[in-house]
Amino acid sequence: MPDRSFLDWPFFEQRHRDWADKLDAWCAKNLPVDHSDVDAACRDLVARLGEAGFLKPTALDTDNPGPLDVRTLCLTRETLARHDGLADFAFAMQGLGTGAISLFGTPEQQQWLDRTRAGKAISAFALSEPRSGSDVANMDMTATRDGDDYVLSGEKTWISNGGIADLYTVFARTGEAPGAKGISAFLVPADTPGLEVAERLDVIAPHPLARLSFNDVRVPASAMIGKPGEGFKIAMSVLDVFRSTVGAAALGFARRALDETLDRAGSRELFGAPLFELQMVQGHIADMALDVDAAALLIYRAAWTKDMGAPRVTREAAMAKLFATDRAQQVIDKAVQIHGGDGVRRGHIVESLYREIRALRIYEGASDVQKVVIARQIK
DSSP: OOOOOGGTTOOOOHHHHHHHHHHHHHHHHOOOOOOOSSHHHHHEEEEEEEHHTTTGGGGOOTTTTOOOOOHHHHHHHHHHHHHOOHHHHHHHHHHHHHHHHHHHOOOTHHHHHHHHTSSSSSSEEEEOOOTTTTTTOOOOOOEETTTTTEEEEEEEEEETTTTTEEEEEEEEOOOOOSSSGGGGEEEEETSTTTEEEEEOOOOOSOOEEEEEEEEEEEGGGGEEEESTOOHHHHHHHHHHHHHHHHHHHHHHHHHHHHHHHHHHHOOOOEETEGGGHHHHHHHHHHHHHHHHHHHHHHHHHHHHHHEHHHHHHHOHHHHHHHHHHHHHHHHHHHHHHHHHGGGGGGTTTTHHHHHHHGGTTTTTSHHHHHHHHHHHHHH
């Protein structure tokens, strides 16, 4: 039985506890899903999560506008990840893909949000390029003004939900100034002429990923999110909200790994006694539990700080993501070791966790980049 005592921490209100209980009960009945066709599985997960009301926290409620609740986002990602990594992915991309629209979109652009929150449209966040992943300011893709339109030309890669999304938040260079100050953001529907899926990308934990080509994609000037040259600020503001949720997903993976390890250590006998009786195994389990709790404290500190009205939580979110993802990798590695041969058998839960966790140390700011961010915030 997973440890849920952390829900009694003062970071949370009763509504968060009720949400976590409701979601956990839904997950127990509906997850995991069949991953053999990830596109179909993601579409199905988005629809079912939307129908059940669990996508509501991912975007602004246009009928009752207010800030995004980062604690609810983190609790949701942690819970989904503990049950099924693909369910976490489906939820997370709905939020990341529409984050710029929630925070900076016009009322017309925000009309999309009712659909994404209901699971009737799938969103994506198109920031990375072949030459610029962590170095966002170095992007090559351009958006050139042409009368009442902008024409987008270039490529995006490693785009989650690429190929199945209905709308993309796209960042491109508009040239108001060099570097980061010359980038703008655009809302681009997937059926816009010239937008093509150039390549589907297969990774160790299969998710819908793609490289996208923008071949003179024409969008109206009203498709710009925010003001010209504000794209970098918009992207960083979105990541400021969602970066700590990446740590929360890692925490969910780590909690599941710890739970599986406790079951294994209690049921498997070695040298005439349960595996748990070996002091070395006890030491590994103690380290795992320590890493899980420490990660949770950093994650929910960052989420609570943002929810309490802090304009930016760059330092707190970077610390939460860095620590949680790196330590979850170690927790899961220990789980694989304690499971022995079963730990590397394809299809076993700890083997799938081992594949799921690795990407979280790269996307939305690689671990080494988070260290740079933290150092610059405390100098």
